[in-house]
Every structure is written in C-alpha cells, then in structure tokens.
Amino acid sequence: MPVRNITSEDAFDNLLVENRVAVIEFYSSTSGSCRAIAPVFDHCSDWEKFHAVSFFRVDAGELPQLSKHRGVTAMPTFQLYVGGDKVDEIKGSNQTALVGLIEAVL
16 A cells, blocks of 8 residues: 555544554755655555555655654654554664564564
C-alpha cells in the first residue's frame, strides 16, 4: 500500500481511528536526511510482510501545530501507533532502526 500524505489534523485523528497499525513519518521537505530515508519508507510500505501496517507522511512545515502536539523535535521522526496509541518512535534516518520499528509489531 503506498504511503499516504496527511494534510490536516482531522485527517491525522481519523487515521488513528481507522488504522489498527500505522507508521507516520514527520518530515521536512528541506532536510537531506528526510530525502535520504524517503525511498526506504516508500519501499517498506510496499513489502508484503508489512501488509497489515498503514504508512503515512506529515510535512512538519505544513502542519507545525500537529508536529508540536505529537512531540516531534527532529526530522525525520517516525511514530508507530497501534490501536490509536503511540507505542514507539525513532528519530533520524537510520534504515535498520526504521525497519526494526515496523517489525516490532508483527
């Protein structure tokens, strides 16, 4: 399933209700680290082994209040939600850590 962009706080709240397991990338379009990890995140969303996980992106520059409310202090930040609750988070563009974050819920 392709990564979907979140464009409002309401859409973010709805995705938490509608998706049992969700990984959300908070990113900045000006960050080299974000650009470097983006293809890895896209690839994860297409892996069959992650078929039960929904993948989303939030442009922190477009939704600064949402990013602040969710405790985002670095780019990129990946947050893992299960049943609407945040259960884990990683910061930075470490490919191994990102895959491990997602595998932890399988």
